[in-house]
Amino acid sequence: MSNTTQDKPEPSQQPQQQNPPVLEEDDEFEDFPVEDWDQEEAEKNSGVANDNVHLWEESWDDDDAAEDFSKQLQEELKKVEASS
Amino acid sequence: MASVFNDFKEGHKEISGPRLAASLTPVAPPEYPDRLRSFYACSNGANLHLDLRYFLFQANGPKLPKQEQNAWIEIFSAYWKAAGEILKFDEGRGSWVGVFNAWNQVSSVLGRGYTNAGIEAWTIPCLYVVGKYVRTFAIKADAELSSQDSVAFNDRFQDDISFDSEKSAKLEEAARVINKLFTICLNDRTPNIEESRKWGVYNMISLTFKTYFKLNSIGLCKSLLRALNASSADLPPLAAFPKSHIVTFEYYVGVIRFLDEDYAEAEKHLTHAWKLCHRDAVKNKELILMYLVPCHIVTTHTLPSEELLAPFPRLERLFRPLCDCIRKGDLGNFDAAMSAGEDEFVKRRIYLPLERGRDIALRNLFRKVFVVGGFEEPKDDQPPMRRTRVPVAEFAAAVRIGTHANDRTRVDIDEVECLLSNLIYKGLMKGYIARERGMVVLSKGGTAFPGTGV
Numbered sequence: 431m432s433n434t435t436q437d438k439p440e441p442s443q444q445p446q447q448q449n450p451p452v453l454e455e456d457d458e459f460e461d462f463p464v465e466d467w468d469q470e471e472a473e474k475n476s477g478v479a480n481d482n483v484h485l486w487e488e489s490w491d492d493d494d495a496a497e498d499f500s501k502q503l504q505e506e507l508k509k510v511e512a513s514s
Numbered sequence: 515m516a517s518v519f520n521d522f523k524e525g526h527k528e529i530s531g532p533r534l535a536a537s538l539t540p541v542a543p544p545e546y547p548d549r550l551r552s553f554y555a556c557s558n559g560a561n562l563h564l565d566l567r568y569f570l571f572q573a574n575g576p577k578l579p580k581q582e583q584n585a586w587i588e589i590f591s592a593y594w595k596a597a598g599e600i601l602k603f604d605e606g607r608g609s610w611v612g613v614f615n616a617w618n619q620v621s622s623v624l625g626r627g628y629t630n631a632g633i634e635a636w637t638i639p640c641l642y643v644v645g646k647y648v649r650t651f652a653i654k655a656d657a658e659l660s661s662q663d664s665v666a667f668n669d670r671f672q673d674d675i676s677f678d679s680e681k682s683a684k685l686e687e688a689a690r691v692i693n694k695l696f697t698i699c700l701n702d703r704t705p706n707i708e709e710s711r712k713w714g715v716y717n718m719i720s721l722t723f724k725t726y727f728k729l730n731s732i733g734l735c736k737s738l739l740r741a742l743n744a745s746s747a748d749l750p751p752l753a754a755f756p757k758s759h760i761v762t763f764e765y766y767v768g769v770i771r772f773l774d775e776d777y778a779e780a781e782k783h784l785t786h787a788w789k790l791c792h793r794d795a796v797k798n799k800e801l802i803l804m805y806l807v808p809c810h811i812v813t814t815h816t817l818p819s820e821e822l823l824a825p826f827p828r829l830e831r832l833f834r835p836l837c838d839c840i841r842k843g844d845l846g847n848f849d850a851a852m853s854a855g856e857d858e859f860v861k862r863r864i865y866l867p868l869e870r871g872r873d874i875a876l877r878n879l880f881r882k883v884f885v886v887g888g889f890e891e892p893k894d895d896q897p898p899m900r901r902t903r904v905p906v907a908e909f910a911a912a913v914r915i916g917t918h919a920n921d922r923t924r925v926d927i928d929e930v931e932c933l934l935s936n937l938i939y940k941g942l943m944k945g946y947i948a949r950e951r952g953m954v955v956l957s958k959g960g961t962a963f964p965g966t967g968v
Contacts, residue, residue, distance in 0.1 A: 458724060458728075459762060459765055459766070460795070460797050460798055461646070462757075462761070462792060462798070464758065464792075465532070465756045465757075465758050465759075466756035466757050466758060467757055467792050471792055471794075472790050472793065473788055473791045473793050473799065474790070485818065485819055485821070485822045486810060486814070486819055487816055487819050488816070489967070490841070490878055490881065490966050490967070491885070491967070492842075496882070499886055499915070502915050503883065503886060503912060503915065506914040506919075509921070510907045510925065513925075
């Protein structure tokens, strides 16, 4: 897309620049200190509540921002209509 | 920590592979720093075989068939020489190349012990240890060689290609040896599976993968996998192996599929690795997620939750800015976050799948248009229906928001129609564009944006 913004500093850029590359070249899978373990010690069963932790976001709804978005949309709509 | 000979004898007495393998570990433990030195002092080299026969098999040693005894003596004499190289290195007189060459010899002699002298299968942890260090020493030897090269050939013209392949000559040698040790496990024909070296298959294939990864030879990994699949009927089921073997194997298979852009298959293996991974193995869990998160974005169009990334600050830093933009439909900052992280993403080879997150960001932006569009006038006592006819101009306005367009930027309606038809084509949005009316007609009944609840 040609019209990406230039008028706003990107918040994501700053922390990236302050820190040197976060991953080493030799970032390899490590040997486990033990050969085998019980299911209770595995990631899936660790902790009582672990299985209930939501690993992936399930909802896309953002009710708080809906009203702002609606207002913004109306404003931008005027500009679209004016330019066509 | 016991002496080398003690570990050898006790390992045989207890029939413990790990204990036996400890005798072949070429690194002295902190609590016994002179372990290797005192092993080396068992002989002056003049009568090495006789000395080793005495320390390994007389004085309370294991009673083994003659042929097997001889094989162990051969293995330990190669080991004795390697120990000498390591000690020389510690004293500043040796080199990693010397250590590697000697250790390479240990690996081949050990391999012959299995194929020719009938060393029993319970001892296979010896293969793991010897294989692991042949790789370690090769990497150090290559680094040593290339640092010498850069000094010696500083002013000379060097052909880039030959330099590149020479750069990892020792590791390539190591890869061949490790591959052979893997084959020794895979091709064991012992009828009783309990006494088969096949139990070493997954551990050794993972070590080979790890070596090929370092060499950037992903293609070789795939032929190895084909060889494994071809004989999978004779193998015990994967679930019967120790979890460290399963998790490491599944991680590498997942990444191999990932690099092949087969994200659905990659996700299966990585999820399996994730679930079985030891909960305290933070580094490994982080690496699994490094590839699992992009897979998940591509296959199921969902983002990692805060709980998932919270224990991994590096991943949080790598993925969070992108995920926030995807969720909000913020195309402008998505592009900025992609280019800010580009070097890192390219290095980890996750750039391509992450880039596909832009479609999800766009989908979310358009979904918001649909959601704020509200509902149709209710008809009779029907449940309320969302407004499914949405002017293209509203999506154009949303694109202006998503790209932070200023008053001078023009958003082209054709371009917006193109974005819309792309999303429809990719199944992220269901409906069609009625061009003559400048309308998008979206699917009714909660399927306009599949999988998102509306």
